[in-house]
Amino acid sequence: MNPTACAPAPFFGDNLTAALIGDLETRGWAFAPDALPADLVAELRAEARALAREGWMREGRVGRGERETRAADVRRAAIRWLDGSTPAQARFLDGCEALRVAINRTLYAGLFEFEAHYAVYPPGGFYARHLDAFAGPPNGAGAAAAAGRIGMRSRLVSLVAYLNEAWEAPDGGRLAVWEAAPLDAEGRPDLVRLDAVPPAAELDPRGGSLVLMLSERIPHEVRPAAAERAAIAGWWRVNASVGGVVDPPR
Ligand SMILES: O=C(O)CCC(=O)C(=O)O
Numbered sequence: 001m002n003p004t005a006c007a008p009a010p011f012f013g014d015n016l017t018a019a020l021i022g023d024l025e026t027r028g029w030a031f032a033p034d035a036l037p038a039d040l041v042a043e044l045r046a047e048a049r050a051l052a053r054e055g056w057m058r059e060g061r062v063g064r065g066e067r068e069t070r071a072a073d074v075r076r077a078a079i080r081w082l083d084g085s086t087p088a089q090a091r092f093l094d095g096c097e098a099l100r101v102a103i104n105r106t107l108y109a110g111l112f113e114f115e116a117h118y119a120v121y122p123p124g125g126f127y128a129r130h131l132d133a134f135a136g137p138p139n140g141a142g143a144a145a146a147a148g149r150i151g152m153r154s155r156l157v158s159l160v161a162y163l164n165e166a167w168e169a170p171d172g173g174r175l176a177v178w179e180a181a182p183l184d185a186e187g188r189p190d191l192v193r194l195d196a197v198p199p200a201a202e203l204d205p206r207g208g209s210l211v212l213m214l215s216e217r218i219p220h221e222v223r224p225a226a227a228e229r230a231a232i233a234g235w236w237r238v239n240a241s242v243g244g245v246v247d248p249p250r
């Protein structure tokens with residue numbers, strides 16, 4: 001019996017996978033330009049555009065549950081969650097599953113489940129500087145405090161896949177990434193202080209390019225886009241019920 005018969009089909013080969021995971025481990029983020037199959041990107045782009053046109057997407061919201069706020073001043077984009085119900089979505093989620101398995105195998109990260117949404121930014125759309133997850137309490141805090149914050153820290157690795165057909169520099173919409181968040185006196189991230197710090201990179205949202213980031217560690221922002229900008233943003237979570245290990249070994 002072929003043990004790989006049921007393995008999910010990866011987006012790309014082992015060398016690129018290893019290089020991305022290496023960058024994720026050493027500097028907290030990784031970028032692979034032009035990494036996704038062009039036919040898959042075209043199908044996903046068509047879906048995102050159709051959904052946006054048909055008005056099935058809702059205004060992007062920031063946060064979850066009670067903390068969810070309508071925040072057009074923070075993010076101007078329309079989102080729709082992927083459910084795997086179309087062949088393109090199923091293939092995309094399959095590639096993400098292959099990445100999850102590879103990341104877990106290399107970093108012992110305990111990534112458990114994946115969630116992702118289309119995000120279509122209209123001309124003028126942006127997403128202000130943020131972290132995708134809140135870090136757990138500092139070392140030495142009690143287990144009860146840690147348990148109470150499991151939900152907030154369950155996003156470990158972020159993924160962004162760009163779907164834009166012909167993106168040029170004047171279209172803007174770059175993703176700026178910083179490699180660390182300064183902390184305030186209480187030990188909370190103080191992202192305003194990064195105003196004075198040039199980003200480590202500004203990444204073009206060209207179709208087929210892929211970004212990975214450690215959700216708790218890498219501040220990032222979407223600069224204003226001059227043209228419609230389509231992407232899929234996704235996150236791997238740990239299994240909150242067992243409170244998986246956050247930090248990769250170093
Ligand atoms: O589209 C991007 O480049 C990043 C989006 C993002 O940061 C997010 O959805 O959390």
Ligand SMILES: [Fe+2]
Nearest residue numbers: 130131132220
């Ligand atoms: Fe983000």
